[in-house]
Amino acid sequence: MSLTTVSARVPARVPEGGHPGCCYNPRVAPMHTHRRRGRVAGSVVALSCVVILAGSVVPAQEAQPPSILIARQLAALEGIAVGDEVELTSGEPGSATRRFRVIGTYEPTPNPLQLGVASRGIRMHLTDLLALTRDAATPAGTEHVEGITIALQDPDSTRAFVNDVNARVVGAFALFPGQAAGAGDTFVVLERFHMAIATVTIIAATVFLLALTVMLVDERRATVGVLRLIGFPAHRILVQVLIEGVVLAGAGALFGLALAVASEGLINWFFQWRYDTALIFVHVTPTVALACVAIAVHLGAVATATASWALLRSGGLRLAKR
Amino acid sequence: MNALACAWRSLVRQPARSGLGIIGVAAVGALLFDMLLLSEGLMISTRSMLDSMPFDIRVTSTDQMPGRGPDIADGPAAAAQIAALASVKAVTTLRREDAYLMRGDGTRAYGSVLGIGFGSGRPWTLVSGTDVVGDNEIVINEFAAQVTGTDIGASLTVRSNCADGATAPPAMEFRVTGIATFVFDALGEAGAGMTDTSLAEACGTPGAIPADFLMVQSTGDATSTAADIDALGLHLQASTNDEAMGQLQQREFTYFRQISTVLTTITISFALLLITVLLTVSVNQRLGEVAALRALGFSQGRVVLDVLWESVLIVGIGGILSLPLGALMAVWLDGILKRMPRIPADLHFFVFQPEAVWIHAALMAVTAFTAAIYPMVIVARLPIATTLRNEVVG
Known part of the structure; x- marks a missing residue:
């Protein structure tokens, strides 16, 4: 199954009452632009604010009010429990209120850009949202939605479907899932930023490693001198030193990885608790682990070879101080 | 030694x-x-x-940052009530929408258009030419001028993509009166400014002039002016620069x-x-x-x-x-x-x-x-x- 998105100001033509699969999720619905997403999210926040003002629990009525889901954080903040009834309004002065029944809570999709902000989101049926926000001048069924998420049965037909919609439907833009995510570019940039910082850190670590290796090799000056005097060729000693460096670097890298894996859970637990989010902050993937080991081993080898080279060019007698 | x-x-x-x-x-x-x-x-x-903008209070419909919450339905009406306060020096309404800026030969740039109304304050600084004073006039940033190859006096067609506009807004022709720099210009993004009524027409809803937020300049004490605005009972949120910074620090x-x-x-x-x-x-x-x-x-x-x-x-x-x-x-x-x-x-x-x-x-x-x-x-x-x-x- 493949997901794609048609994003436009498409007139809503949803049967009154909706259906179970029509639950509208403004926080995760892909939008065409940041602004649109912001607007919908903002509207739902506004609705949520009214929940606070109206008081959470309303006496139960005989007729069953429409159902909604509320974000776990909002439920905790306002003391709203499953089964409670709440009143919502669009927030416009003089706008009507509608009663809803909370049938559950949900965990909002984690968003790194909303770190530290308690989610105050609500999920409801699209028809209920339209009815709540529709002004008196707008006939029912002529409202707009900002995006439609479509699941295709044949994932390979995504491109053809997108092209087809864009060619045939006036005023609507079909987007690929990656494009529809909207904030994708932001995270690509953040990844570049992290990579830049990692590069600087690696450079600093390399310099320190080189300094340490120079010192350690220097410490073994006399031993190397004796080896040269008893007939070991320079390249043979260099290979030995190189292997030693690779083994040490490999062991160091594995220890670092073990430390990272061991602390992964602890770091995630702390920050998830600190920011009340399901966001994963640290994740050691096989790719990352392999990259770390590869970088460390290569750096270790290069640092050892570089540090040893000057030493091995000296004569055996000089090294052995004889 | x-x-x-x-x-x-x-x-x-x-x-x-x-x-x-x-x-x-x-x-x-x-x-x-x-x-x-x-x-x-x-x-x-x-x-x-x-601080570089000519206002010290922003008024929005909710406690969200401007552009994140719902629009103020009738910007000029709210602005008129706020402008009547003694502690208010000036009020300007601001609406921002996405739009294509197009030349007749097909060259176009996608960016944002600001619609300004009520007061004389402008969230842009004119580099050359003159400011917009009436309908069908537009100022654009240098990026938009370069991409579309437009100069002062030329015509530019605006096809907007408004959040609360018509399904198929009309493509409207504007005369470029000046080149300006916008405070919140993004790199590589076209920017333009016009009157709020022009933007409403470009959005295909000439009867409705909503505002993302109102820019208010106090006569001195921004905090007390914000309190005065809250006391009007407009169901709007007035926040000073300090309060906005507090929100940004906490949320953004x-x-x-x-x-x-x-x-x-x-x-x-x-x-x-x-x-x-x-x-x-x-x-x-x-x-x-x-x-x-x-x-x-x-x-x-x-x-x-x-x-x-x-x-x-x-x-x-x-x-x-x-x-x-x-x-x-x-x-x-x-x-x-x-x-x-x-x-x-x-x-x-x-x-x-x-x-x-x-x-x-x-x-x-x-x-x-x-x-x-x-x-x-x-x-x-x-x-x-x-x-x-x-x-x-x-």
């Missing part, structure tokens, strides 16, 4: 290892400096941008503050560990030399001070080098982060502030001292006779 001179000679005697140690400290120190600049950079930069900039804190801690720990190892290995290689100095009459405090000065020299020289290096890195990293979509060109993530230099110096000083503790203990507890004997036998 005093301790400082002695430590200097120790460093000069082994230029390779000393040089590498200093370069390593410089690299780590540069990263530390950058993280200090990042921790407050966005706040300072945003504050500077807000958390990620960069956190990454700054985490990386500051990591770089300090990294520097501490590595300098300690460098000094410890260095001292261990010179134990015989130190024992000889003690035997010659150098006091325990004196040889300990030599090690401390050595640490101070490595960290001090590296720290000084790290400042220009950090400044260059900050420009590079700022350039990377500014490629995020919709980041205003004038906004900077890394902003220089004198406090950052002092904090950097203090952290480096603490690092130099802490890193020297273990090697100093080794030197202080060195058994002179045993060490000299081992040196001779070895």
Whole structure:
């Protein structure tokens, strides 16, 4: 199954009452632009604010009010429990209120850009949202939605479907899932930023490693001198030193990885608790682990070879101080 | 020879290892400096941008930042009520929508259009030409002028994509009256400004003039003016620049503050560990030399001070080098982060502030001292006779 998105100001033509699969999720619905997403999210926040003002629990009525889901954080903040009834309004002065029944809570999709902000989101049926926000001048069924998420049965037909919609439907833009995510570019940039910082850190670590290796090799000056005097060729000693460096670097890298894996859970637990989010902050993937080991081993080898080279060019007698 | 001179000679005697140690400290120190600049950079930069605008209070429909919440349904009506307050000097309505700016030959640029109404305040600075005064007039930024090849006096067609506009808004023709810079211009994004009535027509809803927010200039005390606006009972939220900054700090900039804190801690720990190892290995290689100095009459405090000065020299020289290096890195990293979509060109993530230099110096000083503790203990507890004997036998 493949997901794609048609994003436009498409007139809503949803049967009154909706259906179970029509639950509208403004926080995760892909939008065409940041602004649109912001607007919908903002509207739902506004609705949520009214929940606070109206008081959470309303006496139960005989007729069953429409159902909604509320974000776990909002439920905790306002003391709203499953089964409670709440009143919502669009927030416009003089706008009507509608009663809803909370049938559950949900965990909002984690968003790194909303770190530290308690989610105050609500999920409801699209028809209920339209009815709540529709002004008196707008006939029912002529409202707009900002995006439609479509699941295709044949994932390979995504491109053809997108092209087809864009060619045939006036005023609507079909987007690929990656494009529809909207904030994708932001995270690509953040990844570049992290990579830049990692590069600087690696450079600093390399310099320190080189300094340490120079010192350690220097410490073994006399031993190397004796080896040269008893007939070991320079390249043979260099290979030995190189292997030693690779083994040490490999062991160091594995220890670092073990430390990272061991602390992964602890770091995630702390920050998830600190920011009340399901966001994963640290994740050691096989790719990352392999990259770390590869970088460390290569750096270790290069640092050892570089540090040893000057030493091995000296004569055996000089090294052995004889 | 005093301790400082002695430590200097120790460093000069082994230029390779000393040089590498200093370069390593410089690299780590540069990263530390950058993280200090990042921790407050966005706040300072945003504050500077807000202060540069001709208003000190923004009025929105909810407690969300402008553009994030619902529109103010009737911008001019709300503005008129607020303008009647004695503590208000000026009010301007602002609406922002996405639009294509197109030339007749098909060249076009996608960007944002601002619709301004009610007051005379403008969120742009005119570079050339004249300001918009009536309908069907538009000012554009230099990027839009370059992309579309438009100059003052030329015609430009605007096809808007409004959040609350018509399904198929009309393509409207405007006359370019001027080139302007917009405070929140993003890099590589077209920007334009027109009257709110023109924008309403471009959106296909000429009867409705909503506003994203109202820009209010107080006569002096922004806080009391905001309170006056709240007291009007318009169901709107008035917030001063200080309050807006508080919101941003709490909601928007958390990620960069956190990454700054985490990386500051990591770089300090990294520097501490590595300098300690460098000094410890260095001292261990010179134990015989130190024992000889003690035997010659150098006091325990004196040889300990030599090690401390050595640490101070490595960290001090590296720290000084790290400042220009950090400044260059900050420009590079700022350039990377500014490629995020919709980041205003004038906004900077890394902003220089004198406090950052002092904090950097203090952290480096603490690092130099802490890193020297273990090697100093080794030197202080060195058994002179045993060490000299081992040196001779070895």
